[in-house]
Amino acid sequence: MREEAVLFGETKSLVGILTDPPMRNGNHAKPAVILLNPGIVHRVAPGRIYVRMARALAAMGFVVLRFDFSGIGDSAVRYDNLPFEKSAVRETQDAMRFLEATRGVGRFILLGGCSGARISLQTACCDPRVVGAFLINLQMTENEDQNSDHITRSAAFYYWNFALFNLKSWCKLLTGKADYRNILRALGFQARTQFTSGGKMSVESIQLAANLRMLAERGACVTFLYAECDPRLNDLREAVGRELKQLRTLGNVRVQIIPRSDHTFSSLHDQEKLLKEICELIDSVTPVTAGAPLNQHHDQLPQSVQETLPQHGGNSAGCQGTRGS
Amino acid sequence: MKLAEKVVPFYFGSPNKLLFGCYHEPTSERRRNCAVVVCQPVGHEYINSHRALRQLAARLCDAGFPVLRFDYYGCGDSSGSREDGTILQWLEDISTAISEVRRRMAVVQVCLIGLRLGGTLAMNAAAERTDLESMILWDPVVSGKGYLHGLLRLQKEMLRFRPKPSTAQEPQGYLDVLGFPLSRSFRAELEKIDLSPIAGGPAKNILVIQSGQMSSEVNLEKHFCKTEARLVEYQRFDAPQIWRPTSDGSLLVPSQILHSIVSWTNRLHQ
Numbered sequence: 001m002r003e004e005a006v007l008f009g010e011t012k013s014l015v016g017i018l019t020d021p022p023m024r025n026g027n028h029a030k031p032a033v034i035l036l037n038p039g040i041v042h043r044v045a046p047g048r049i050y051v052r053m054a055r056a057l058a059a060m061g062f063v064v065l066r067f068d069f070s071g072i073g074d075s076a077v078r079y080d081n082l083p084f085e086k087s088a089v090r091e092t093q094d095a096m097r098f099l100e101a102t103r104g105v106g107r108f109i110l111l112g113g114c115s116g117a118r119i120s121l122q123t124a125c126c127d128p129r130v131v132g133a134f135l136i137n138l139q140m141t142e143n144e145d146q147n148s149d150h151i152t153r154s155a156a157f158y159y160w161n162f163a164l165f166n167l168k169s170w171c172k173l174l175t176g177k178a179d180y181r182n183i184l185r186a187l188g189f190q191a192r193t194q195f196t197s198g199g200k201m202s203v204e205s206i207q208l209a210a211n212l213r214m215l216a217e218r219g220a221c222v223t224f225l226y227a228e229c230d231p232r233l234n235d236l237r238e239a240v241g242r243e244l245k246q247l248r249t250l251g252n253v254r255v256q257i258i259p260r261s262d263h264t265f266s267s268l269h270d271q272e273k274l275l276k277e278i279c280e281l282i283d284s285v286t287p288v289t290a291g292a293p294l295n296q297h298h299d300q301l302p303q304s305v306q307e308t309l310p311q312h313g314g315n316s317a318g319c320q321g322t323r324g325s
Numbered sequence: 326m327k328l329a330e331k332v333v334p335f336y337f338g339s340p341n342k343l344l345f346g347c348y349h350e351p352t353s354e355r356r357r358n359c360a361v362v363v364c365q366p367v368g369h370e371y372i373n374s375h376r377a378l379r380q381l382a383a384r385l386c387d388a389g390f391p392v393l394r395f396d397y398y399g400c401g402d403s404s405g406s407r408e409d410g411t412i413l414q415w416l417e418d419i420s421t422a423i424s425e426v427r428r429r430m431a432v433v434q435v436c437l438i439g440l441r442l443g444g445t446l447a448m449n450a451a452a453e454r455t456d457l458e459s460m461i462l463w464d465p466v467v468s469g470k471g472y473l474h475g476l477l478r479l480q481k482e483m484l485r486f487r488p489k490p491s492t493a494q495e496p497q498g499y500l501d502v503l504g505f506p507l508s509r510s511f512r513a514e515l516e517k518i519d520l521s522p523i524a525g526g527p528a529k530n531i532l533v534i535q536s537g538q539m540s541s542e543v544n545l546e547k548h549f550c551k552t553e554a555r556l557v558e559y560q561r562f563d564a565p566q567i568w569r570p571t572s573d574g575s576l577l578v579p580s581q582i583l584h585s586i587v588s589w590t591n592r593l594h595q
Contacts, residue, residue, distance in 0.1 A: 262486075262487045
């Protein structure tokens, strides 16, 4: 495996790290993987998870590029007034062109967290070279969370979905050890959100459903990966829950939930689960050779991933592995 | 503000321990004969402060200083895994970065800027040598025990609104601090950190910056008065602690502090 610092894009000002697999021949069948910034965090990502992903995927034979959009991380700011949604898609296509020119790869899998997931989806919709997208905790709209901070949202989601069913939480509540003000604020937020949404499909939901149908028809594989404690999981269910059920039957749309983890996968265990999930799913996007078992590269997973995690359906201290929804 | 800068990402150091660096190259007509090496914090503090340190580098570069930001071994984009980092290794990395900046930029004078644990490492690295022109310590970690205590408190705080991971899920021998593993040996190294025995002058000129009124660390001003270090300036700002996670996930850039660092460096290297 070899890592190389690269500059590319219209003005050669986008900074990235290109990770090549240990051995690569000229008839490289695998698509290249491009990792997109999770929000405004630079290409290393929280917990250095993108570095680990890039190395794990390269060990499986993928060429991987992680880079910073203009104005994020080490990449220079653009001065053409292009809105982020457009410049980010354009820069992702710059990354694809760069990989085509330097590595001869013509098919791509995009992977991004939060807003990076949204850009992955948008690029996939407009560029047929994208054969797969991994959308981690997809941010549904550009301006989400404008009226609330992330902690209030997470708190509301936690109280509503976990604490309500937890004996310890009730004990704390009844013995006066709970933070009542926080609970009231969080529950008020939750009630307000549910009241205002009213179960109506927003423009974004309709658009998302249409995009997913279009990608499924094109044969592109879309995988939603959600942390169980991320409120955005609710957003997805509310937005396209029914559509997803139908789309999943087509086989190219998957939803995977990482149990007990949070938005940034902020524990070591969460990160291992996320990494393992991606490594297991990614070959099924485009199998290397027809007839090859999808998990043929399991023995090439990083050692730490194999050793630390329970197998699917296994039970490790209340953790039931990763499950689909 | 449009800054004139050229950023060159590259790897340097020994082939089996390659370090990632970003060189900010000023335009030739403005270039000064003093290079700046930025020593970043580690773990989640590195992630949270990357944006601010990148902007600081851009501003210093605009003022004519060649700047090298780099990642320690096992951190950021450098080679090695998160578990490989040790204090000794990172001190060696700072020396490698200083050598690289001198080789690449053909300059003699070097200024070290260190934030949080980066400041502590910079001060320790500087204490071992006599060739540093200046040093800026931005909220350095003075006591390793206090730092460790702060990390564990933050980890607890961050777990408030999610189901608690069971201890069986924790990787053996590692403490989980916001997704970064702390090994037993590394914890022991951290606990030994204490800037007070460093009594010599680690650089010819020193600027110490402290953010906020409340600090869990000991009062730096009193501490540095006790040492023999030549303290040129001490500045306290009512600014956020940018290395801490924010409620909305934003990354903070304390413009006032960046401006002050650039002004001080400018004055010193006119």
